[in-house]
Amino acid sequence: MDRTTVALARKEESIGKKVRLQGWVRTRRDSKGGFSFLELNDGSCFGNVQIVADANLSNYESEVKKLAVGCSVTVEGEVLKSPAKGQATEVKASSVIVHGWCDAETYPIQKKGASFEFLRTVAHLRTRTNTFGAVARVRNCVSNSIHQFFQEQGFLYIHAPIITASDCEGAGEMFRVTTIDPAKPPLLDGKVDYSHDFYGKPTYLTVSGQLQGEIFACGMGKVYTFGPTFRAENSNTARHLSEFWMIEPEMAFYDLYDNMTLAEAFIKRLIADALAKCPEDMAFFAERIDKECLKRAESVLKTSFLRVTYTEAIDILLKSGKTFEYPVKWGMDLQSEHERFLTEQHFKNTVILHDYPRTLKPFYMRVNDDGKTVRAMDVLVPGVGEIIGGSQREERLAVLEERMRETGLDPTHYWWYLDLRRYGTVPHSGFGLGLERVLLFLTGMANIRDVIPFPRTPKSAEF
RNA sequence: UCCCCGAUAGCUCAAUGGUAGAGCAACCGGCUGUUAACCGGUUUGUUGUAGGUUCGAGUCCUACUCGGGGAGCCA
Numbered sequence: 426m427d428r429t430t431v432a433l434a435r436k437e438e439s440i441g442k443k444v445r446l447q448g449w450v451r452t453r454r455d456s457k458g459g460f461s462f463l464e465l466n467d468g469s470c471f472g473n474v475q476i477v478a479d480a481n482l483s484n485y486e487s488e489v490k491k492l493a494v495g496c497s498v499t500v501e502g503e504v505l506k507s508p509a510k511g512q513a514t515e516v517k518a519s520s521v522i523v524h525g526w527c528d529a530e531t532y533p534i535q536k537k538g539a540s541f542e543f544l545r546t547v548a549h550l551r552t553r554t555n556t557f558g559a560v561a562r563v564r565n566c567v568s569n570s571i572h573q574f575f576q577e578q579g580f581l582y583i584h585a586p587i588i589t590a591s592d593c594e595g596a597g598e599m600f601r602v603t604t605i606d607p608a609k610p611p612l613l614d615g616k617v618d619y620s621h622d623f624y625g626k627p628t629y630l631t632v633s634g635q636l637q638g639e640i641f642a643c644g645m646g647k648v649y650t651f652g653p654t655f656r657a658e659n660s661n662t663a664r665h666l667s668e669f670w671m672i673e674p675e676m677a678f679y680d681l682y683d684n685m686t687l688a689e690a691f692i693k694r695l696i697a698d699a700l701a702k703c704p705e706d707m708a709f710f711a712e713r714i715d716k717e718c719l720k721r722a723e724s725v726l727k728t729s730f731l732r733v734t735y736t737e738a739i740d741i742l743l744k745s746g747k748t749f750e751y752p753v754k755w756g757m758d759l760q761s762e763h764e765r766f767l768t769e770q771h772f773k774n775t776v777i778l779h780d781y782p783r784t785l786k787p788f789y790m791r792v793n794d795d796g797k798t799v800r801a802m803d804v805l806v807p808g809v810g811e812i813i814g815g816s817q818r819e820e821r822l823a824v825l826e827e828r829m830r831e832t833g834l835d836p837t838h839y840w841w842y843l844d845l846r847r848y849g850t851v852p853h854s855g856f857g858l859g860l861e862r863v864l865l866f867l868t869g870m871a872n873i874r875d876v877i878p879f880p881r882t883p884k885s886a887e888f
Numbered sequence: 889u890c891c892c893c894g895a896u897a898g899c900u901c902a903a904u905g906g907u908a909g910a911g912c913a914a915c916c917g918g919c920u921g922u923u924a925a926c927c928g929g930u931u932u933g934u935u936g937u938a939g940g941u942u943c944g945a946g947u948c949c950u951a952c953u954c955g956g957g958g959a960g961c962c963a
Contacts, residue, residue: 454922462922475923493914511923531898535913536924539899542955598961633963658961659889671963750959761959814963859963872956883889884954 426501432470437513439504446474446516449553450496450527452536461489463521465500468552471559471705475507475515476500488523494536495527495553541875548879548888556714559706560876563699564864568651570698571672571860574691575649580674583641585634585650590626591838598657599629600667630655635789635855636842638675639818642853643845649674659883663872664810666861668881675855681791681800681817684854685777688804688813689730691858692775696722699867707867715869721808722867725775733767734780735759735798741771756782761810768807778803788828790816791852802856809866815856822846 429444448467455461459480464473478489492498502518533539533547534554544551551557572582588602604623605611611621619627634650641648654671674687700707700722711719733741742753742763751760759778768776779802783792790799804813819825825846829836836843864876874880879888 452924454920454925456920456922456925458921460921462925464923477921507921509921509923529898530914533898535899543899545955654963656962660961661889662959662961663957665962669963811963857963862963 430469431465431467431472431474434474434504434516435470435472435512435514437506440506440514442504444502444504444516446476446500446502448498450492450494450498452494453490453492455490459485461485461492463489463492463498463500463518465498465516466553466558468558468561471555471562471709472512475512476502476518476521477505477515478518478521482518482521484521484523489521491526492521492523493527493529495529495532495534496523497525497527498523541872545874545880546887552878555709556870557875559703559709560864560868560870561878562706563703563868564860564876566699566702567695567860567863567867570695571649571651573698574694575647575674578647580647580649581641581645583638583648583650585631585637585652585673587631587653588624588628589631590624590628591636598659599632600655600657602628602630632656633671633857634673635675635857638673638855639842639845639853642675642677642855643849643851646678647674647676661883663874664862664865666873666877666880666882669873669877670860672858672860673855675853677851677853679817679854680852681779681802681854684815684817684856685730685732685779685802688777688802688815688856688858692804692806692812692863693726695863696726696867700726710868710870715871717808718867718869721869725806728774730775730777730804731772732777732779733772735778735782736780738763738767738778742766745771756784758785764805764810768805768810773807775807776805778805783828786816788825788832788834789818791819792824792828800854804856806866808869809862812862812866813856813858815854817852817854820846820850820852822850 426443426445429446431446431448433439434444434446446465446467448465451464451466451473453461453463461478463476463478465476466473478485482489499522500516500518501520502516504514505517507513507515534550544554544557552561575582605617605621611618631654633654634652638648638650650673652670653668655668657667658665676683676687679687707719736755738759739753739755742749745766747766749760749762751757751762753763768774779800780793780798781801782797783799786799786801790801792799800817802815803811806812819828822843825843826836829839861873861876864870865873868876870876874882
């Protein structure tokens with residue numbers, strides 16, 4: 426007898442096979458003639474398989490009739506064509522072994538009506554719900570597509586460090602990494618002396634693998650990182666986490682337009698794969714979570730991303746006749762309301778905004794010939810907003826040093842970063858994509874805390 | 889971090905400053921190739937925490953904690 430999955434047992438081609446299934450009971454319904462239906466789920470797919478458990482099972486009265494939500498079982502039996510509506514197959518059990526009972530009195534997961542806020546407080550059990558099972562499968566699918574896409578295109582997967590000493594690019598507050606005893610730190614002139622710390626200097630959790638990505642790109646061509654990223658920013662929104670997963674490709678000899686082309690192909694590949702490989706999960710999201718999510722995904726998939734400069738965008742906003750809370754003016758940072766207007770009302774499409782004022786962007790972005798703007802790009806999708814941020818990097822040593830001083834950074838701290846420009850410099854580009862932002866877009870889930878298994882946010886690091 | 893809103897049974901929510909309730913779940917019984925099964929009955933409370941006002945506070949006031957919506961920071 427083959428061990429198999431619920432996903433396989435639900436398929437018509439399994440009819441006639443003897444199978445062993447192992448999973449968790451979702452519900453039990455007792456029926457006439459004294460037999461019972463069990464809905465079994467093992468995480469392999471969205472749907473459950475219906476088990477028909479007959480009264481002649483030796484443990485029918487003693488155990489089967491007591492099964493309830495959450496109990497774990499091994500079922501052996503034959504896959505049959507189901508005579509009833511709702512499923513193609515069902516499994517006629519020849520034996521049901523109970524591994525773990527589940528006291529319905531105290532088990533927090535019930536058959537209906539739990540809010541996501543509540544389920545977050547039982548994140549160790551929420552994987553057993555329809556929604557979080559579906560999120561986990563789509564997240565897995567996207568993660569797999571990320572590697573496949575880059576591997577097929579000849580990118581090298583590199584592992585950027587998690588611990589870093591570079592207080593880089595002002596990408597927000599950083600978490601400090603230290604072994605110093607906070608109760609009695611070594612002091613020098615009244616300040617903490619980090620020369621006695623583990624690394625002999627202050628260190629932090631990474632806020633980006635970009636600088637290390639550039640090192641590898643400027644020697645090996647096309648690379649990408651895919652790993653956790655940490656921001657100690659006190660952000661309390663449905664779109665921010667203090668620990669999240671980011672994908673950062675970095676490509677030598679790519680200009681900003683090559684970068685845009687790659688970003689568009691990449692996003693479209695992730696969407697196409699999710700639609701093709703997780704149809705049941707996606708259908709569930711469209712039916713129960715966000716009616717627009719399938720339509721939105723398909724529309725992003727089939728339309729070309731628009732490329733609009735910052736200056737053009739400002740012009741559009743000025744001519745829109747709309748009054749915004751933040752008045753529009755060249756040189757200002759675009760606010761959420763402006764981005765939403767552009768993607769959701771004006772263009773009704775995915776938009777790549779590029780060539781932002783230099784004063785708004787970090788030191789490493791390449792300065793345009795006009796001297797006023799830099800080769801930055803943000804990909805804005807309807808519904809979620811900024812999903813990608815990237816740029817062509819400044820490859821000219823003198824300009825880069827000048828930009829560092831301009832933004833208050835000491836070039837000597839970045840000697841290795843400057844060496845990449847000092848020795849055999851090349852034009853290069855890259856971007857960062859937030860995995861959870863993609864999942865928000867695909868699933869239509871409203872809160873980023875519900876598309877990562879164990880969300881870390883200010884005041885919250887349970888599980 | 890700022891503005892607004894909220895926290896009542898295991899869950900989802902009611903309750904003019906005057907005896908704390910419903911639906912679901914659970915439990916007991918019935919019925920049934922069932923599909924969020926159905927029908928009848930039973931049980932369920934330190935009203936987020938700490939103070940205050942009042943004869944009397946779930947309700948009014950203050951602080952705190954956590955959550956939600958919006959904003960900022962960004963991915």
